[in-house]
Amino acid sequence: MTDTTVNMRPFEPIIGRWKTSGTVLDEDGEQVARIDGTDEYEWMPGGGWVVHRVDVAMGDDRVHALELIGEHDAVTGTYAMRAFDGSGAYGTMAAHLNADGSWTFQGDGMRSTLWPSEDRLSMTARWERQDNSGSWIRWMDMHFVALA
Structure with a gap:
């Protein structure tokens, strides 16, 4: 096992296929x-990156995205996240594993906290x-249920 694959092991709880649901909120917190x-x-393959694929409807819009997560920075304790969507947009964020097992994802003007369940059957x-x-x-509240 290489240092790279060892550094990526904290992502193991989110590996899998998930049924995604949630709400998008306006500035007043209304759906x-x-x-x-x-x-x-x-x-x-090789275990040095996580590939994240998104295929969701957000209201009347369909969103397809591909994200690569990896490149651990030992100094900051973060992982690089590079996302590309079907409209041609792309962006970068940083992932940080929190002491409670949750993840914080932060980019330009946006951030998220992801809480995987201990049984690995759901996430919020x-x-x-x-x-x-x-x-x-608040912008979006999301729930994920593991698919077999």
Whole structure:
């Protein structure tokens, strides 16, 4: 086992295919759209990267995305996240494993906390985004159920 694959082991609880559901919220916390679809996290051959595929409906819009997670930075304790979506947009975020086993994902103007369940059968996530004043506001509440 290489140092790279050892460093990636904390992602093991999220590896799998997930039924995704949730809500998108406006600035006042009111639901403006439903989220429904699938997320899949799998090891890239060699174990040095996690490949994350997204296929969800967000209201009337279909979202397809591909994300690569890896490149552990031992100094900051973070992992690089590089995402690309079907519209041609792309972005980067950083993942950080918290002491309670949850993950924090943070990028430009957005952040999320993901809580995998101990039995690895479900996960929940709360996304926040920054408003014009720089304050963080709830953006999406998501739930994931493991698919066989």
